[in-house]
Amino acid sequence: MPDAHYDYAIIGAGPAGSACANALLLEGASGVALIDRARFPRDKICGDGIGPGVIAILDALKLGHMLDRHRRVSQMVMTSPFGGRMALNDNEIKGESPLGYVIRRTEFDHALVIAALERGCTDMTGWSFEGAKHVDGQWRIDLAESDSGELRSITADVLIGADGATSRVRRLLGQPFNHEKHVSVSMRILARTEPEFPARQELNVEKELPIPGYAWNFATGAGLVNVGFVCDTPTYKASGRHLREILKTYQDQLPDTLVYDDATRHSQILPLASQMPPLAYPKVSAALIGDAASMINPLTGEGIFYGMEAGLLLGRGLARAANTREERAAALQHYERVFRRTFTGHFRGNFYLRKLIEKPALFDRMLRAGAKNPDLCCDCIEYMMGNERGVGKKPLYRLALQTFFS
Ligand SMILES: Cc1cc2nc3c(=O)[nH]c(=O)nc-3n(C[C@H](O)[C@H](O)[C@H](O)COP(=O)(O)OP(=O)(O)OC[C@H]3O[C@@H](n4cnc5c(N)ncnc54)[C@H](O)[C@@H]3O)c2cc1C
Structure with missing residues (x-):
């Protein structure tokens, strides 16, 4: 018999899953279980570069002090x-x-998890997601304790896959790997x-x-x-x-x-985000965020910002929806729509930029052109590392002009 029921089961407590948990709780949701096979602090193979977009997300989650x-x-x-x-x-x-x-991920990810736990989510770190079935309108989720192998199952209304690059939840939802x-x-x-x-x-x-x-x-x-x-x-x-x-x-x-x-x-x-699976599964009340949904910038390899932005967007939307299946389905669809509207062009632009600078001679000319103009250099870094909101595509066109004609 399942031993507990939750409104939201988040599989994976990396930046995407923890941002989602924090957003849900900050918006007044309850019944949030944060499940991760690791115990925190845990290492994550990464460059540890925390992009500038993350600063605004931490502020939105009232966690800006984490950077102090x-x-x-x-x-x-x-x-x-x-x-x-x-x-x-x-x-x-x-x-x-x-x-x-x-910032070391041992430190950054741990701080996000601690914040979510302090806000009231149920700590299921140290439990591995083994599988799940959607039966009678809810998820039955099988977990195994990471050290002892002890098995347990829980039920949840919404299943959120934030379990990283080799996501099991993604496979469960029928989505092949990139x-x-x-x-x-x-x-x-x-x-x-x-x-x-x-x-x-x-x-x-x-x-x-x-x-x-x-x-x-x-x-x-x-x-x-x-x-x-x-x-x-x-x-x-x-x-x-x-x-x-x-x-x-x-x-x-x-x-x-x-x-x-x-x-x-x-x-x-x-x-890489040049091949993202569907993000929302409204018929079965599920969603994918972060690396589980291939949200990594194809040029820079940056993924923390996009995963956290997805977690914030999804958590906020779900918490603001009424607890009916229809409203949840609408919130899930809204999440997919807004994320794609915001980032599809951005990822595509970065993918093509990557194709362009795959030619070392061209990359060399581009760097030399950028080096002459710190403002342009600044905008290009924002384009690649941020979310374009501040600069749009103009720096790319300017850089292309200067690369080819200077
Ligand atoms: C070498 C390298 C360098 C990178 N450098 C940067 C960088 O400098 N800046 C940047 O922004 N991005 C970088 N990235 C990308 C970044 O690491 C990821 O995009 C980011 O970690 C995604 O966060 P996430 O929460 O989606 O997944 P993760 O951080 O991978 O978290 C997923 C969590 O799910 C848990 N999990 C997995 N399977 C299960 C299971 N079955 N049951 C329970 N829990 C499970 C894991 O233990 C993990 O804690 C880099 C990636 C690599 C590989």
């Missing part, structure tokens, strides 16, 4: 294999900064630095690494640097190289003051 202890990124640098370099320093930014933060053309592969390792680097983000396209693809080193500003490499799956397969060896090639080019922690070297896939 962290240093805002003061410089972003991009380099090409032909020596092109575009750098944006915070003292050159006239309006709102398009730079974000670099085609390999729309999946990137990556590996990252963490390093300590003494003296510490300032908080900064650097992205490098290198001759010695598979292209198209890029390596990064992101510094928190508190003595920690996140170092990694990402490229799409066909490029990786064609390279015939191992991710570990590619990453090592990049590590060898970085300052030898970096002391790497080999235990933090892990690989993971990124399902």
